[in-house]
Amino acid sequence: MVEQFEQAVAEILGAKNAVAVSSGTAALHAAVFAAGIGPQDEVILPPMTFVATANAVVFEGGTPVFADVVSDTLLIDPKEVAKKITSKTKAIIAVDYAGHPAEYDELRALADDNNLVLIVDACHSLGATYKGKTSPQLADISVYSFHPVKHITTGEGGMVVTDNREFALAMTQFRNHGINADHKQRARQNSFHYDMEKLGYNYRVTDIQCALGLSQIKKLSFWIKRRKEIAERYNEGFHDVKGVLPLRVRDYVGHAYHLYVVRLDTRALGITRDKCFSDLRDAGIGVNVHYMPVHLHSYYKEKYGTQKGICPRAEAGFEEILTLPCYPKMVDAQVDTVISEVTRVLERRG
Ligand SMILES: *Cc1c(COP(=O)(O)O)cnc(C)c1O
Numbered sequence: 001m002v003e004q005f006e007q008a009v010a011e012i013l014g015a016k017n018a019v020a021v022s023s024g025t026a027a028l029h030a031a032v033f034a035a036g037i038g039p040q041d042e043v044i045l046p047p048m049t050f051v052a053t054a055n056a057v058v059f060e061g062g063t064p065v066f067a068d069v070v071s072d073t074l075l076i077d078p079k080e081v082a083k084k085i086t087s088k089t090k091a092i093i094a095v096d097y098a099g100h101p102a103e104y105d106e107l108r109a110l111a112d113d114n115n116l117v118l119i120v121d122a123c124h125s126l127g128a129t130y131k132g133k134t135s136p137q138l139a140d141i142s143v144y145s146f147h148p149v150k151h152i153t154t155g156e157g158g159m160v161v162t163d164n165r166e167f168a169l170a171m172t173q174f175r176n177h178g179i180n181a182d183h184k185q186r187a188r189q190n191s192f193h194y195d196m197e198k199l200g201y202n203y204r205v206t207d208i209q210c211a212l213g214l215s216q217i218k219k220l221s222f223w224i225k226r227r228k229e230i231a232e233r234y235n236e237g238f239h240d241v242k243g244v245l246p247l248r249v250r251d252y253v254g255h256a257y258h259l260y261v262v263r264l265d266t267r268a269l270g271i272t273r274d275k276c277f278s279d280l281r282d283a284g285i286g287v288n289v290h291y292m293p294v295h296l297h298s299y300y301k302e303k304y305g306t307q308k309g310i311c312p313r314a315e316a317g318f319e320e321i322l323t324l325p326c327y328p329k330m331v332d333a334q335v336d337t338v339i340s341e342v343t344r345v346l347e348r349r350g
Contacts, residue, residue, distance in 0.1 A: 024145025
């Protein structure tokens, strides 16, 4: 089941190798390991992401370097990445925030010119495209999560996808303690012998989880289609609502809409995002916030001395963003309720 699921994911992404692991976090860790990140190495990544993106670098002893995002998409800004490249930089981890693909062309050029590995945290963007291509067709390693909140789930689970055979082999070993032969290979060779060549982990995923993944994947295209319809209904609904700005979507990408995020013009509206959040929660609307920038978390402040001011656009974005409910089973009437509740909460204040 594990191999079948790996093949199914590789196939829908048009990629050569897929290695299934126990979570998206394990997948990020495996990618950072395969890229050869260690102490002394720097990895550039955006702060507007889930903490695991940066943690994976720390797991291998590397230093995460935060590059600011573009204001109206909250995607990592290639110009900021260029500014942060030093002789210690070994990789870039871009994030397809909300399911909206990062600026692959420019990031690819930066990686190639500076001999960096381009990893993409594509945990939000299974099913997305950039100029007609998938993430693994453009990045060196793409990382997916099958946590229950993601597009498809295996309960917990993740996948690293790459066209690079060496990376795939390294990550396959990494998920099994760094051992050079798994139990099946040993059985085929009639041998008890194995050698642990590198330090790996038990990041394996089970057949049971992958059987679930195989049934889930059949529904992916239908679910993404529905997510897009919901996003379009929101866009139309907020078109004339003052102070509610959906994030910009470039016309050359296929957005996967893991999240539907709006920015609130809090100054013009005279309301804080936090107040808006709690008013909507009180009204029974399951709003959320993705994310507080990683560099503002205590661990990073204490260990790396990061602070407010190093990524002003991500920080300003954080104060104004709100994630609205978006899931395939949501019906049009529910989308309309969210639109009218958001409008009501803002009008009452504004
Ligand atoms: C979900 C997610 C992860 C972590 O995945 P898990 O499967 O929960 O470990 C990492 N990065 C991003 C952007 C995510 O959304």
